[in-house]
Amino acid sequence: xxxxxxxxxxxxxxxxxxxxxxxxxxxxxxxxxxxxxxxxxxxxxxxxxxxxxxxxxxxxxxxxxxxxxxxxxxxxxxxxxxxxxxxxx
Amino acid sequence: xxxxxxxxxxxxxxxxxxxxxxxxxxxxxxxxxxxxxxxxxxxxxxxxxxxxxxxxxxxxxxxxxxxxxxxxxxxxxxxxxxxxxxxxx
Numbered sequence: 001x002x003x004x005x006x007x008x009x010x011x012x013x014x015x016x017x018x019x020x021x022x023x024x025x026x027x028x029x030x031x032x033x034x035x036x037x038x039x040x041x042x043x044x045x046x047x048x049x050x051x052x053x054x055x056x057x058x059x060x061x062x063x064x065x066x067x068x069x070x071x072x073x074x075x076x077x078x079x080x081x082x083x084x085x086x087x088x089x
Numbered sequence: 090x091x092x093x094x095x096x097x098x099x100x101x102x103x104x105x106x107x108x109x110x111x112x113x114x115x116x117x118x119x120x121x122x123x124x125x126x127x128x129x130x131x132x133x134x135x136x137x138x139x140x141x142x143x144x145x146x147x148x149x150x151x152x153x154x155x156x157x158x159x160x161x162x163x164x165x166x167x168x169x170x171x172x173x174x175x176x177x178x
Contacts, residue, residue, distance in 0.1 A: 042130040045170040049157045064153035066174070068138045081134040085155070 005029045009036040009044040017047040021087065022055045031062060031088030037069060041083045048085045062088040094118045098125035098133040106136040110176065111144045120151060120177030126158060130172045137174045151177040 007020045017034070024032045036044035052059055065084045070077050096109045106123070113121045125133035141148055154173045159166050 039128075039131045041134050042128045042170070045130050045155050045172055048155060049168075049170045053157060061155065064155065066134050066137060066150065066153065068142060079138075081131070081138045083134055 005031065006033045006035060007047070009034060009040045009047055011040065011043075014043055014046045014050060017043070018051050018055065021047060021051045025056055025059065025087075025089075031086055034085040034087065035082070037082045038080045041081065044083055044085060048087060051087065056087070059087050059089055062086040094120065095122045095124060096136070098123060098129045098136055100129065100132075103132055103135045103139060106132070107140050107144065110136060110140045114145055114148060114176075114178075120175055123174040123176065124171070126171045127169045130170060133172055133174060137176060140176065145176070148176050148178055151175040 005024055007017055007024070009017050021032050021034065034044050034048055048061065052061070063086045065086075067082050067084075068079050069082050071080055094113055096106055096113070098106050110121050110123065123133050123137055137150065141150070152175045154175075156171050156173075157168050158171050160169055
C-alpha cells in the first residue's frame with residue numbers, strides 16, 4: 001500500500017527512522033518517501049543520507065521537494081516549511 | 090562572480106538570509122545557491138520558501154541536492170549532512 005512507503009520524521013533519534021526506511025525497502029518497496037516539517041527537516045536529510053550511505057548502497061535520491069504548509073495553532077495560523085525526499089532503486 | 094551567488098545559511102534569523110538572496114537576484118543574478126549544513130538545513134528550506142513566496146514570485150526551485158560532508162573536529166572526524174538549494178528564474 002502507498003501509505004506503507006512513507007516515513008514521517010519527527011523528534012526521535014535518526015536511527016529509528018533509518019530502520020523504518022530500510023525495513024520498507026527490505027519488504028519490497030520500490031521507493032520510500034521521507035517527509036518532515038519544521039526543525040525535523042534537518043533530521044530527514046540525515047535519515048536519507050545515513051540510509052543510503054550505510055545501509056542501502058543501491059538506493060539513490062529520486063527527487064527532493066520543498067513546500068510551505070499552513071498549520072492552525074492556538075495562536076492562529078502559522079506557516080511551516082516541509083520537505084519530501086524520495087529514495088528509490 | 091560565482092562566489093557572489095551563494096548564500097551560506099547559519100544560525101542567524103531567517104530574514105537575514107532572505108535579504109541576501111533577494112539582493113543577489115536584484116543585482117542581476119540568474120540563480121542563487123542556498124547552502125547549509127547540520128541543523129541549519131531546516132533554516133535553509135525556510136529561506137528558500139520565504140524568498141520565493143513572499144519576495145520573488147518569478148523565481149522557482151531549480152534543484153535540491155543533499156550530501157554528507159566529513160568535518161574534522163576536536164574529537165575526530167564527524168559526518169554532517171548538507172543541502173544545496175538552487176533558486177533560479
